[in-house]
Amino acid sequence: MTGKNQRLSTQPYKGARDFYPDDMRVQNYFYETWKKVCLQYGFEQYDFPILEPLEIFSAKTGEEIVNEQLFWLEDKGGRKLAVRPELTPGTVRMIAQRYKEIPQPIKWFMIGNNWRFEKPQMGRGREFYQLEANIFGIEGVEADLEIFSLIADLMKAFGADENMYEIRVSDRRIISGLLENQMDLDQNLQVKVRRMMDKRSKMTQDDFFASLKDFGLNENQITIIENFLYATYDSLDIDKNNPGIQTINKLFELLNQNNLDKFVRFDPTIIRGFDYSDGLVYEVFDKNPKNRRSLFGGERFDRLINIFGDYTLPSTGFALGDYTLLEFLKGWNLLPQFPSRIDYFVALWPSDNPEFLNKSLEVALVLRNSGKNVFTWMEQTKLDKQLKYADKKNAWCVLIIGEEELKNNTLTVKNMENKTQKTISFENMLSELE
Amino acid sequence: MTGKNQRLSTQPYKGARDFYPDDMRVQNYFYETWKKVCLQYGFEQYDFPILEPLEIFSAKTGEEIVNEQLFWLEDKGGRKLAVRPELTPGTVRMIAQRYKEIPQPIKWFMIGNNWRFEKPQMGRGREFYQLEANIFGIEGVEADLEIFSLIADLMKAFGADENMYEIRVSDRRIISGLLENQMDLDQNLQVKVRRMMDKRSKMTQDDFFASLKDFGLNENQITIIENFLYATYDSLDIDKNNPGIQTINKLFELLNQNNLDKFVRFDPTIIRGFDYSDGLVYEVFDKNPKNRRSLFGGERFDRLINIFGDYTLPSTGFALGDYTLLEFLKGWNLLPQFPSRIDYFVALWPSDNPEFLNKSLEVALVLRNSGKNVFTWMEQTKLDKQLKYADKKNAWCVLIIGEEELKNNTLTVKNMENKTQKTISFENMLSELE
Numbered sequence: 001m002t003g004k005n006q007r008l009s010t011q012p013y014k015g016a017r018d019f020y021p022d023d024m025r026v027q028n029y030f031y032e033t034w035k036k037v038c039l040q041y042g043f044e045q046y047d048f049p050i051l052e053p054l055e056i057f058s059a060k061t062g063e064e065i066v067n068e069q070l071f072w073l074e075d076k077g078g079r080k081l082a083v084r085p086e087l088t089p090g091t092v093r094m095i096a097q098r099y100k101e102i103p104q105p106i107k108w109f110m111i112g113n114n115w116r117f118e119k120p121q122m123g124r125g126r127e128f129y130q131l132e133a134n135i136f137g138i139e140g141v142e143a144d145l146e147i148f149s150l151i152a153d154l155m156k157a158f159g160a161d162e163n164m165y166e167i168r169v170s171d172r173r174i175i176s177g178l179l180e181n182q183m184d185l186d187q188n189l190q191v192k193v194r195r196m197m198d199k200r201s202k203m204t205q206d207d208f209f210a211s212l213k214d215f216g217l218n219e220n221q222i223t224i225i226e227n228f229l230y231a232t233y234d235s236l237d238i239d240k241n242n243p244g245i246q247t248i249n250k251l252f253e254l255l256n257q258n259n260l261d262k263f264v265r266f267d268p269t270i271i272r273g274f275d276y277s278d279g280l281v282y283e284v285f286d287k288n289p290k291n292r293r294s295l296f297g298g299e300r301f302d303r304l305i306n307i308f309g310d311y312t313l314p315s316t317g318f319a320l321g322d323y324t325l326l327e328f329l330k331g332w333n334l335l336p337q338f339p340s341r342i343d344y345f346v347a348l349w350p351s352d353n354p355e356f357l358n359k360s361l362e363v364a365l366v367l368r369n370s371g372k373n374v375f376t377w378m379e380q381t382k383l384d385k386q387l388k389y390a391d392k393k394n395a396w397c398v399l400i401i402g403e404e405e406l407k408n409n410t411l412t413v414k415n416m417e418n419k420t421q422k423t424i425s426f427e428n429m430l431s432e433l434e
Numbered sequence: 435m436t437g438k439n440q441r442l443s444t445q446p447y448k449g450a451r452d453f454y455p456d457d458m459r460v461q462n463y464f465y466e467t468w469k470k471v472c473l474q475y476g477f478e479q480y481d482f483p484i485l486e487p488l489e490i491f492s493a494k495t496g497e498e499i500v501n502e503q504l505f506w507l508e509d510k511g512g513r514k515l516a517v518r519p520e521l522t523p524g525t526v527r528m529i530a531q532r533y534k535e536i537p538q539p540i541k542w543f544m545i546g547n548n549w550r551f552e553k554p555q556m557g558r559g560r561e562f563y564q565l566e567a568n569i570f571g572i573e574g575v576e577a578d579l580e581i582f583s584l585i586a587d588l589m590k591a592f593g594a595d596e597n598m599y600e601i602r603v604s605d606r607r608i609i610s611g612l613l614e615n616q617m618d619l620d621q622n623l624q625v626k627v628r629r630m631m632d633k634r635s636k637m638t639q640d641d642f643f644a645s646l647k648d649f650g651l652n653e654n655q656i657t658i659i660e661n662f663l664y665a666t667y668d669s670l671d672i673d674k675n676n677p678g679i680q681t682i683n684k685l686f687e688l689l690n691q692n693n694l695d696k697f698v699r700f701d702p703t704i705i706r707g708f709d710y711s712d713g714l715v716y717e718v719f720d721k722n723p724k725n726r727r728s729l730f731g732g733e734r735f736d737r738l739i740n741i742f743g744d745y746t747l748p749s750t751g752f753a754l755g756d757y758t759l760l761e762f763l764k765g766w767n768l769l770p771q772f773p774s775r776i777d778y779f780v781a782l783w784p785s786d787n788p789e790f791l792n793k794s795l796e797v798a799l800v801l802r803n804s805g806k807n808v809f810t811w812m813e814q815t816k817l818d819k820q821l822k823y824a825d826k827k828n829a830w831c832v833l834i835i836g837e838e839e840l841k842n843n844t845l846t847v848k849n850m851e852n853k854t855q856k857t858i859s860f861e862n863m864l865s866e867l868e
Contacts, residue, residue: 007741007743007744008489008493008527008741008742009487009742010527010528010530010531010742010743011531012482012483012486012515012527013483013485013486013487013513013515016480016483016485018480018481018482018483018528018531019480019481019482020480020528020532021478021479021480021542024478024480024481024679025477025479027481028479039775039807040802040805040806040807040808041802041808041810042776042779042807042808042809042810044455044458044774044775045455045459045462046452046453046455046459047452047453047458047461048446048451048452048453049446049450049451049561050484050517050547050561051505051517051549051561052446052447053442053443053447055442056442059442071485071507071509071515072507073505073506073507073517075505075551076551076710079447079448081447081505083484083485083507093442093444093446094444094452096444097444097445097452098454100670103823103826103827105812107809108455113484115485117509117510125599127483127484127485135812138812138813139813140812140813142791142812142813143812145812146810146812149795153802195753238857242522253788254791255789257693257788257791257792258792258795262866306442307441307442307444308443308444308776309444310441318568337659340478341473341478342476345476353610354687354688354691357576357688357691358691358692361583361692368474368475368587371474372474373473373474373475373476374474374475374476375475375476375541376475376580377572378539378569378572378576378577378579378580379539379572379573379576383865384700389537392537393537399731405529414823419859434587
């Protein structure tokens, strides 16, 4: 029991969010728009637990998330569980579980909450919601084309066009072409250098060079890497038979034929932080000059399913988060207003006569049965106070049943927008309210 | 990295659920129905983090949940966090945070996931989703009347009527009247005896009597308690001025006037397991002879907000879980079928000519822009296999653009239900498909 002097904090855990009704309407706008567009692409929704076996992340998610950012616990049986930091491994776990039963291709999406122990900052918290959308079972880059088309239609549903964002794309096999085939670095060193390359845009050149030197690279090697990162498609010094290059070529051909190339450009600095990315990688960037940052990303991860079984599964998709989407929409002034959803406010005539409450509830019942959202006042309160409340809640219409109305089986309708009022019969309420 | 011989399990954590698309459509039916009915009552949706400060549960949730069933962890700063086992304390935390700003009454609902470490069994797991709906700021039993009306309309939205369930109601102040005023037990003993009374219906009489004896009660006291639990309203030996009795009286008067009494009956065995219940308590029971169990419950908890501040707030509401709802609906054969949502399946003519894919995507674009859900086949595959897939996905219509169709700017429409087909022009596609 808590004593008088030991009040608990009313704040949520640091970096996590309370959604009051105003905030919740924004979240619902996100969730509903995500869902609507994914369904239009014939994607099916799924879900899985927010607590997952820890080991599915330690396999291939990447060391920063697993070693530094994971929220995890042991249950009373000693089982280690992670609060999921991302949605891809659990998705692949579900597919692997019914690998032989689910007809391919599989087009799936989910909306879920993730947790990472990061320093809370503007536009980033310790928990976030994501839309995860993937296509499984299509080897060809046509699957990635469809993913890019889905991304463009998602952004369009929020009002964004090609002037506001761009998809920057590369391929992990191009990075391998550089680090493995061209520079002949060993496997471990490749991973370290690749992770550092992924951070390049957030570092100074001096720091980047110093880090690579620490890994044992010589000046010539460092120059090759720096040149690679700043290359254009044409100046890129990579064997044109590299499968990554060929995928990029084919992708742009398709994008071009389908009028989607305006959204996409090749960018060799795109690498992605996950260990499981193994083909095409892409990130969607805000073009807002005040906030040119990565909004979200995606990749091929054909071999992630390997952690569950001895097979591969062509896999491609992305995860779009609510935090960055919100910042993006605010930056471009694309976030709509979401007013309260009360259609009718039924006032309660302040009187000891129980007939007033009964009639109020009867009116509410009729309106609710016709699909309306109705708030009923339930206490004996001065009418003034009730009207003030209705105004705060943006009710567009207040219904009042007073002494006269009760006697005549009518109601007075007060339009809160144009401040007019009229009296209508209870019998014809629905048609008269139209 | 995982080697060839260390494959990870594809199962979710024991007692937690994967929702494949078929299952997810059922979940969405629950969530959407919950939301629709709550909005019709003018309730507003909110949400808060699934990880909450541990101490908000240890205060008043009850020892079984906190000591035995809580999933909890320490973050890297040593902060203890609980994976929430229920939604009420977090809700009250949010209200307390803006106690002075939010106009009362407050009618709020949320849909959220909870975790408890229980033995997984039929109809119960370690995680579950709940609808939590409450009214804050109304002292009178009119608030509870509205909650009961909301419950009846929720059940009605799922097809259930008064023959299928009943709300059994009592009041914690009646229990106090017995244990404190009438029997004069000390505070600690009251809590112990009350918790045992809450479990009475799951115990034999012998075990129940033995437990009370262990607490130090004499035979006379035990008989009084047993008689209390099996009393009817009329045979109940409690002072009729008890505030709980008066609340029950007033409640039934209102229920009666509003034709809701058919759903509700008084039952002195209703006690509830939470420490914070402090007035009316109720549980909704399945009337199915094969499964007469409690589906969900609710209560008054006017003093729970005390853990956050030195004030009380009239509070009443309930939480309805997805597990028991599913069992209930199955038991009464009320669970609808939820077929796949693909409106159109656009086949891809197997050919090297890229024009076929481009045309497919163009067709999909037009249909999606008109709000339809469209699955596009993206690979060169035999038409047979594509049609088989479309059939499995319950697509009701397959669109085919073959050599002739491409030349004439038409498409062939195959109705998968009545097996008819016709050719229509691309230009008038939308109107011809109606």
